[in-house]
Amino acid sequence: xxxxxxxxxxxxxxxxWRAVPTLDLPPILAAALDAFREHGYHGTSVRDIARRxxxxxxxxxxxxxxxxxxxxxxxxxxxxxxxxxxxxxxxEAGDDPRxxxxxxxxxxxxxxxxxxxxxxxxxxxxxxxAENRARQTATRDQVEQVLREIVAAGVSNGxxxxxxxxxxxxxxxxxxxxxxxxxxxxxxxxPEEVAxxxxxxxxxxxxxxxxxxxxRPPA
Amino acid sequence: xxxxxxxxxxxxxxxxWRAVPTLDLPPILAAALDAFREHGYHGTSVRDIARRxxxxxxxxxxxxxxxxxxxxxxxxxxxxxxxxxxxxxxxEAGDDPRxxxxxxxxxxxxxxxxxxxxxxxxxxxxxxxAENRARQTATRDQVEQVLREIVAAGVSNGxxxxxxxxxxxxxxxxxxxxxxxxxxxxxxxxPEEVAxxxxxxxxxxxxxxxxxxxxRPPA
Numbered sequence: 144x145x146x147x148x149x150x151x152x153x154x155x156x157x158x159x160w161r162a163v164p165t166l167d168l169p170p171i172l173a174a175a176l177d178a179f180r181e182h183g184y185h186g187t188s189v190r191d192i193a194r195r196x197x198x199x200x201x202x203x204x205x206x207x208x209x210x211x212x213x214x215x216x217x218x219x220x221x222x223x224x225x226x227x228x229x230x231x232x233x234x235e236a237g238d239d240p241r242x243x244x245x246x247x248x249x250x251x252x253x254x255x256x257x258x259x260x261x262x263x264x265x266x267x268x269x270x271x272x273a274e275n276r277a278r279q280t281a282t283r284d285q286v287e288q289v290l291r292e293i294v295a296a297g298v299s300n301g302x303x304x305x306x307x308x309x310x311x312x313x314x315x316x317x318x319x320x321x322x323x324x325x326x327x328x329x330x331x332x333x334p335e336e337v338a339x340x341x342x343x344x345x346x347x348x349x350x351x352x353x354x355x356x357x358x359r360p361p362a
Numbered sequence: 363x364x365x366x367x368x369x370x371x372x373x374x375x376x377x378x379w380r381a382v383p384t385l386d387l388p389p390i391l392a393a394a395l396d397a398f399r400e401h402g403y404h405g406t407s408v409r410d411i412a413r414r415x416x417x418x419x420x421x422x423x424x425x426x427x428x429x430x431x432x433x434x435x436x437x438x439x440x441x442x443x444x445x446x447x448x449x450x451x452x453x454e455a456g457d458d459p460r461x462x463x464x465x466x467x468x469x470x471x472x473x474x475x476x477x478x479x480x481x482x483x484x485x486x487x488x489x490x491x492a493e494n495r496a497r498q499t500a501t502r503d504q505v506e507q508v509l510r511e512i513v514a515a516g517v518s519n520g521x522x523x524x525x526x527x528x529x530x531x532x533x534x535x536x537x538x539x540x541x542x543x544x545x546x547x548x549x550x551x552x553p554e555e556v557a558x559x560x561x562x563x564x565x566x567x568x569x570x571x572x573x574x575x576x577x578r579p580p581a
Contacts, residue, residue: 180488182404183402183403183404184402184405185401185402186404186405239577241576242576242578245576265485266484266485306562307559311563313544314537314540314560316540317536317537317539317541318533318537318540320540320543321533321535321536321537321539321540325532325536340526340529341533342576343525343571343574343575343576344530344533344567344571347566347567347569347570347571347574348563348566350566350570350574351566351569351570352562352563355562355565355566356562357458357460357461357464357562358458359461
C-alpha cells in the first residue's frame with residue numbers, strides 16, 4: 144500500500160493559529176506543486192514530477208498511488224490547516240461572539256496568506272474523484288459550521304444584526320478567501336495586520352443589517 | 363490576419379445591467395470552453411477543439427491565431443461584461459454614494475452569476491502572455507477605480523466610515539467574486555435577490571468601522 148512521504152512538514156498550527164510558518168513541503172509534493180502550477184494538472188505527468196525530484200517513477204508510486212493522490216495531498220494541506228487554525232482560534236477567543244468571529248476570521252486570513260503557493264491549485268479540485276472531493280468539502284463545511292455557531296450566538300445575545308445567518312457566513316468566508324487574489328508577501332501590510340482588518344470588516348458585515356436600506360427610484 | 367468569429371453573441375449589457383442573458387458563445391468558443399474545462403488549458407490541443415466543433419484546424423486558425431487567442435477571447439467576455447455593467451449601474455444610480463455602491467455591487471454579482479460556465483477559466487489567466495494579462499488587468503482596474511470613486515464620495519459626504527478606502531474596495535470586490543463559489547442557477551435565490559443582499563452587505567462594510575473594536579485580553 145502506498146503511503147505519504149515521511150517528511151510531512153510542520154504541524155499546521157505549530158506556534159499557534161497566528162503563526163505563519165513558511166510553506167515547507169516534502170520534496171515530491173514540492174515538485175508536484177511546481178509542475179501543476181506550470182503546466183496545469185492535466186498537462187503534468189507523473190514522469191515529469193519524478194524527473195523534477197530526481198527519483199524513479201516506481202519510487203514515486205511507492206509514496207503516492209497516482210497523480211490524483213499528489214493533488215489530494217496538496218489540497219489536504221490547505222483544508223486541514225484551515226480547519227485546525229479556525230478551531231484553535233475559536234477556542235482561544237472564549238465566549239464573546241464578537242471576539243470569536245474576529246479571531247476565526249483572522250485565523251483564516253493568516254492561513255490564506257501562508258498558502259499563496261498552493262492557491263492556484265484550488266481550482267483543480269474539480270479533477271478529484273467524487274469521493275475525494277467530498278472529503279475536501281466535508282472539512283471546509285466544518286469551518287463553515289464553526290462560523291454558523293458564532294453568528295447564531297451573536298444574533299441570540301443581540302450583538303449581531305443580520306438578514307440571513309447562512310448567507311452572511313458564506314459572504315465572510317468568500318471575503319477571507321479573496322485575500323489570495325491580491326496579498327503579496329512583500330506588500331505594505333503583513334499577514335497579521337491584514338487579518339486584523341478583515342476581522343473588523345467581518346464584524347461590520349454582521350452589524351446594522353436592519354438599518355441598511357437604499358432608496359430606489361420607482362422602476 | 364485572423365479575426366474572431368462573426369457570431370459574437372449579445373451585447374453584454376443588452377437589456378440593461380440587471381439583465382441576465384444566457385451565455386451565448388459562438389461555436390468555436392463554446393467548444394474551447396468545454397475542452398478547457400474538461401482537460402485544462404494545457405491539456406487541450408487546438409486539434410481537439412476543431413474536432414469538437416466539426417471544423418478543420420486551418421479553418422479554426424482563420425478565426426483565432428492560436429490557443430491563447432481562444433482563452434483570451436473567453437476571458438475578454440468576462441472582463442468586458444464586468445466593466446460595462448458596472449459603468450451602466452453607476453450611471454443609473456445618480457449622485458447618492460449609497461445607491462451608487464449598492465447598484466455597482468449588484469451589477470457585479472449579477473454578472474458573476476451569469477458567468478458560471480466561464481468561472482473555472484479565471485485561474486488560467488496565468489497562462490496568458492504578459493501583454494494579454496496586462497490587458498485583462500487594466501479592464502478590471504477600471505471597475506476598481508469606479509468603486510474607489512464611490513467610496514471616496516461617501517467618505518467625503520459622511521455617509522461612509524472606513525479604515526482604508528483601497529482596502530475596503532478590494533474586500534468588496536472579493537466578496538462579489540466569491541458568489542461564483544456557491545451560486546447555483548437552481549438555488550433558492552435568483553441572481554437579482556442575491557445581488558441585492560450583497561449590495562446591502564457591501565453597505566455594511568463601509569459603515570461603522572470606527573466603532574468596531576474587539577476586546578483582546580493581554581497577550
